[in-house]
Amino acid sequence: xxxxxxxxxxxxxxxxxxxxxxxxxxxxxxxxxxxxxxxxxxxxxxxxxxxxxxxxxxxxxxxxxxxxxxxxxxxxxxxxxxxxxxxxxxxxxxxxxxxxxxxxxxxxxxxxxxxxxxxxxxxxxxxxxxxxxxxxxxxxxxxxxxxxxxxxxxx
DNA sequence: GCCAACGTTGGC
DNA sequence: GCCAACGTTGGC
Numbered sequence: 001x002x003x004x005x006x007x008x009x010x011x012x013x014x015x016x017x018x019x020x021x022x023x024x025x026x027x028x029x030x031x032x033x034x035x036x037x038x039x040x041x042x043x044x045x046x047x048x049x050x051x052x053x054x055x056x057x058x059x060x061x062x063x064x065x066x067x068x069x070x071x072x073x074x075x076x077x078x079x080x081x082x083x084x085x086x087x088x089x090x091x092x093x094x095x096x097x098x099x100x101x102x103x104x105x106x107x108x109x110x111x112x113x114x115x116x117x118x119x120x121x122x123x124x125x126x127x128x129x130x131x132x133x134x135x136x137x138x139x140x141x142x143x144x145x146x147x148x149x150x151x152x153x154x155x
Numbered sequence: 156g157c158c159a160a161c162g163t164t165g166g167c
Numbered sequence: 168g169c170c171a172a173c174g175t176t177g178g179c
Contacts, residue, residue: 056176060178133159134177135175135176
C-alpha cells in the first residue's frame with residue numbers, strides 16, 4: 001500500500017522545524033494531541049507516511065518542510081504525568097486514551113510556503129488546512145495536494 | 156489583542 | 168440526548 005500524506009501543525013514558539021533539525025536523530029514524538037479526530041488520524045498512520053510540517057500562530061503561518069512517520073501510534077505518556085500541561089487523568093498506561101507517533105525530519109524547504117500562497121492555488125481549494133474554521137492539528141493531505149505543495153516548494 | 160469557529164463539558 | 172456555557176485554536 002502506498003504511503004499516505006498528512007499535515008501536522010506546530011507553533012514554532014513551542015516546537016519549530018528548526019528545533020526538529022536539532023534534536024537527536026532529528027526525530028521527535030508528537031505528544032500533546034488532545035483532539036479525538038487528530039488522534040484517530042495518528043492511529044491510522046503507517047511507517048513511511050509523509051508529513052507536511054506546518055507552523056501555526058507564526059508570522060507568517062506556513063508549510064516549512066517535510067517529515068516522515070518512523071514509529072506508529074503508541075501511548076502518549078505526557079497524559080500520565082500530573083505535572084505535564086497535557087496531563088489527562090482519564091488516560092492511564094493500562095488504558096491509554098491519547099496516542100502519539102514519532103516523526104523524523106526529511107527536509108526543510110529553502111523557502112517556507114505561506115498560508116496565503118497556498119490559498120492562491122486553485123488545486124488546493126479543498127485542502128483541509130484552507131477550510132474556513134479548520135483547526136485540526138493533524139489532518140490528511142490528498143496526493144494531488146501533496147504534489148502541488150511540493151512543486152511550490154521547488155522540488 | 157480580538158474574535159470566529161469549533162470541540163468539549165455538564166446540567167437538565 | 169439537547170444545548171448553553173466554556174475553553175481553545177489560530178488567523179488577522
